[in-house]
Amino acid sequence: MENSKKIRVGIIGLGVIGERILNTFYKHPKTEIIAICDVVKERAEQISQKLNGVANYTDYKELLQNPNIDLVYVAIPPKYHHSVALDVLASGKHILCEKPLANSLQEAKELMEQAKKSGLVHAMHFPVYYTNAFQYIKNDVESGNIGEIRRIEIQTHFHKWPREWQQTEWIDGREQGGFVREVIPHFIQLTQALFGELEHIQSQLELPVDSEKCETGIMARMKLTDGTPVLVNGLSQIAQQEHLAFTIYGTKGTISLVNWTILEVGKYNEPTREKMLQLDNQPVDLITNIVNAINGDLADLIDFQAGYEVQKVLEALLQKV
Structure with a gap:
């Protein structure tokens, strides 16, 4: 062109x-x-x-x-x-x-x-919405492959926040920073794209003594309009490698997007295993x-x-x- x-x-x-x-x-x-x-x-x-x-x-x-x-x-x-x-x-x-x-x-x-x-x-x-991993999740949910949705969980764990490559002052501040603002919106968007509105939001934040600093933890519960629970488990400053997961539990199977790109799936009474996706199926x-x-x-x-x-x-x- x-x-x-x-x-x-x-x-x-x-x-x-x-x-x-x-x-x-x-x-x-x-x-x-x-x-x-x-x-x-x-x-x-x-x-x-x-x-x-x-x-x-x-x-x-x-x-x-x-x-x-x-x-x-x-x-x-x-x-x-x-x-x-x-x-x-x-x-x-x-x-x-x-x-x-x-x-x-x-x-x-x-x-x-x-x-x-x-x-x-x-x-x-x-x-993330435009990845083949998410499109696989979308197809699995819409086709009914994982059965009735029982629960959705969002996990965001960080050994350090801000992360080593994010050392800018604002991202550590309560006014406009924190992992709840920076990371969790991605998973809110994926949930809404799949299931629609979220309601009945109850949230408990862990905040440091310094009122200028962002949250160090969050535990939250919300619901889809049909009553399906959506749980949020976020924590920073812990002795664990960064781990992010967006998991949908169904009566026939479980599907999880781990660390943005890894897709893990499991059928009834089976362990979850990494699913290798074909690169030629990448969406627009x-x-x-x-x-x-x-x-x-x-x-x-x-x-x-x-x-x-x-x-x-x-x-x-x-x-x-």
Whole structure:
């Protein structure tokens, strides 16, 4: 595809996650990065050099004035999503936003409403939804292979939080950081994508004495609309290697997504075993779906409406509503 037909991308925020998705955009045949922004000038200039000298800014509003940008990826801390994303929408550019959608339910609601009014493509970065592991889970649940769903469990255990590769001040803070905000939304989204609304949320947080620091543990119980229980077990600062699991227990089988990519399945009265998936069955990725949506083609996107639904659960888990 010629460069003129590619979706031209601007990126706001060049932290660990921002750079990771930047590389995905860079390698994608239908997108072209033409501008980047980070408040740390040296960081923006360094990444610009790696991208053959694309325009770089320290003020995102200057990036938004670039008329050639089609899509903006917002990869900044949650505290700033609301104001920046509103400005992106006001500029008439399509948007991909990091999770969580905002830093409060009211902010998320306003973003959802403005995104709908804009008529622009608006998407959330929930990449697990687009993996073949999740599609296998979805097919197994919808086909009835694991029988009646008895319970869903979300486990997020960390030997250290923030993790070694996440040493930024905000991610350790109670205002906008913590693993409940950073990790658990992925599993909330997967649960809602499979089963719909979550309700009757009861949450118990473990908080350090320092009121500036984020949670060190969470135990929560919620329900699907049919009454099926959903349990959350989160803990940090423990002598165990990081372990994440999204497990669905059924009357005919159990299926679990472990550490993002490992699929473990088991039938009635059998142990769970790792399921090797065929790579040629990989579903359409997030970036391709965004490109399709911008071009008016068929697309499957987790939009700001879904981001708002995740936020409702997240705020209840954090005992903010």
